[in-house]
Amino acid sequence: MTNNYQRIYHKLFNFYGPQNWWPADTTFEMMIGAILVQNTNWRNVEKALMNVKPYLTPERMEKLTTEELAQLIRSSGFFNIKAKRIKAFLKWFKTYDYDIATIKKLDKQTRRNELLSINGIGRETADVMLLYAFDQPMFVVDAYARRIFYRLGFNMPSAYDNFREQVEEAVPGSLQLFNEFHALLVEHAKVYCQKMPICEGCPLLEICEQR
Incomplete structure (x- = not known):
């Protein structure tokens, strides 16, 4: 399971590059x-x-x-x-x-x-x-993460904190990794894994169950 999460992260990072989130001056x-x-x-x-x-x-x-x-x-x-x-x-x-x-x-x-x-x-x-803002490594569970993980074939917990804790336990995450992971999932949901998914060219296609 750990390797699956890490594969997702690395594939997205290699495809999109660093996202420099959160977009703000202060x-x-x-x-x-x-x-x-x-x-x-x-x-x-x-x-x-x-x-x-x-x-x-x-x-x-x-x-x-x-x-x-x-x-x-x-x-x-x-x-x-x-x-x-x-x-x-x-x-x-x-x-x-x-x-x-x-x-x-x-x-x-x-x-x-x-x-x-x-x-x-x-x-x-x-x-x-x-x-x-407060430099605490956290996995943010949003609608994009739920959509992407479900389509990939993960049966994630419905409860927010259970979902978050499962990813955090599986990925030995630094602050920078979780910062990028959230931003990459948001970007991927905008570009490919939209409400109506665009599967052609998707960097996760080879590991996706396309649910």
């Missing part, structure tokens, strides 16, 4: 993007981030009203809900004086539990933040 922008991308595509997030660019520090964003923030991120969809989620996240972040280095000193489970306690931060969003 760690704070990365975390805001992780909330904005919920239930939408990255193109819509980019528009929202462009609108909110003048306020992309926690101190400036905190001064916006929820209504003002909602209008700025309108293109991301569910903007009223996401504005409230960002405000809830900022409230938590402020308890650490917006200091990422301090949060990194917390143990892994404490960090994850605290993120999950924030209104609107689920497992996937929390793990994306842990991976890309």
Whole structure:
């Protein structure tokens, strides 16, 4: 099983190359993007981030009203809900004086539990933040990973954490590996393993059951 996961990673990496994720100028922008991308595509997030660019520090964003923030991120969809989620996240972040280095000193489970306690931060969003902002090696389980692993022939657990733990146990992963693995799966789902798959030319075709 371990070799199968590693084969997938290496085939994708050799095909697509390093992805340099997460696309953001600052760690704070990365975390805001992780909330904005919920239930939408990255193109819509980019528009929202462009609108909110003048306020992309926690101190400036905190001064916006929820209504003002909602209008700025309108293109991301569910903007009223996401504005409230960002405000809830900022409230938590402020308890650490917006200091990422301090949060990194917390143990892994404490960090994850605290993120999950924030209104609107689920497992996937929390793990994306842990991976890309707080330097914690995590396998992010998203809809793309589920789709690709299923089509390849893996019978993965339906529960999020069971899926994540199975991959993490099978792949002795560094931070860089899990960073790339998530980004590569996202790229592959966009290019080949779409809702209607494009199998011709797919770098995983020889190991795929095409379910």
